[in-house]
Amino acid sequence: DAGITQSPRHKVTETGTPVTLRCHQTENHRYMYWYRQDPGHGLRLIHYSYGVKDTDKGEVSDGYSVSRSKTEDFLLTLESATSSQTSVYFCAISERGHNYGYTFGSGTRLTVV
Amino acid sequence: GQQLNQSPQSMFIQEGEDVSMNCTSSSIFNTWLWYKQDPGEGPVLLIALYKAGELTSNGRLTAQFGITRKDSFLNISASIPSDVGIYFCAGPGSNYQLIWGAGTKLIIKP
Numbered sequence: 455d456a457g458i459t460q461s462p463r464h465k466v467t468e469t470g471t472p473v474t475l476r477c478h479q480t481e482n483h484r485y486m487y488w489y490r491q492d493p494g495h496g497l498r499l500i501h502y503s504y505g506v507k508d509t510d511k512g513e514v515s516d517g518y519s520v521s522r523s524k525t526e527d528f529l530l531t532l533e534s535a536t537s538s539q540t541s542v543y544f545c546a547i548s549e550r551g552h553n554y555g556y557t558f559g560s561g562t563r564l565t566v567v
Numbered sequence: 568g569q570q571l572n573q574s575p576q577s578m579f580i581q582e583g584e585d586v587s588m589n590c591t592s593s594s595i596f597n598t599w600l601w602y603k604q605d606p607g608e609g610p611v612l613l614i615a616l617y618k619a620g621e622l623t624s625n626g627r628l629t630a631q632f633g634i635t636r637k638d639s640f641l642n643i644s645a646s647i648p649s650d651v652g653i654y655f656c657a658g659p660g661s662n663y664q665l666i667w668g669a670g671t672k673l674i675i676k677p
Contacts (some may be wrong), residue, residue: 485663497610497655497667504663512664544609553659555600558609 457481460545460559467566473532477545483546484564485530486511487556488520490537490541497544504551524541535566568662573668579676580650585587588641588671590656599639600657600665601630614641617670643673650673 457480467473477486488500499512501520509520517539519531532539542563547557573590580586590599598617602610614625616632616639618653627644643650656668 472604495646496669497665499664502663510662546609552663552665555602555615555657556665558611561607561609 458545458547458557460543460562462562463560464563465538465565467535467564469536469566470534473535473564475543475545475564477530477547479528479547481547481549481557482525483547483549485551485556486522486527487546487548488518488530489536489544489546490514490539491544491561492541493557500530500543509528532564535564536558540564540566541567544559569658569666571656571658571668573654573656575671576669577672577674579674580646581676582647584646586673587640588631588642588654588663589638589640589665589667590661592636592666593648595636596639596658597636598659599630599632600653601628601639601641602657602674604653604655604670607650613654646673648675 459478461476487502489497491497498514500518503509503522521529542561544561545559548556571592592648601613606667614623614630619636620634621632629642631640635657651670651673653670655670657665
């Protein structure tokens with residue numbers, strides 16, 4: 455088992471509601487990432503973290519915020535969900551950074567109706 | 568910006584066939600990563616390459632880091648049904664980001 459879990463695995467929510475996705479790791483890795491995967495767009499980085507309380511924006515960060523108050527947890531929040539945020543969200547962790555590859559979670563399928 | 572072009576986009580394979588796919592870039596990469604994604608799961612790292620010319624194997628999978636540092640190849644020998652899925656190449660971009668190819672989808676011929 456890779457030591458990374460995402461919750462929930464599936465969620466349906468209404469437009470305009472806030473949503474928080476959780477990524478939990480037991481590997482004590484420094485780096486954590488949130489991606490979204492959409493047909494025709496592949497994997498796109500939303501936000502990443504390089505340490506507790508250290509986060510930065512990725513390629514598609516608009517409409518998303520993150521928090522990392524503990525090494526093991528990285529939360530992704532959609533402040534006011536929109537239909538364009540319907541996607542599969544993946545969390546990933548890395549011990550030494552992006553040069554060395556990531557371990558991905560199993561994903562959260564989010565549907566905004 | 569940096570982009571990775573993967574080909575082919577999809578491949579139909581018969582069990583036992585060898586498979587080749589590649590990834591090219593207009594800019595130099597210092598690392599090439601190959602991932603496989605099964606339906607409903609996150610991508611899994613198969614092989615990481617760190618040196619131009621490097622050839623690395625993982626079971627029936629072999630990947631090469633091109634000499635020009637602008638391409639990489641992944642070969643699968645004697646394919647089996649569980650090889651189906653989507654294969655992605657990736658390389659480090661700026662600001663902690665990985666640049667991803669669009670993927671090569673392997674499908675079993677009926």
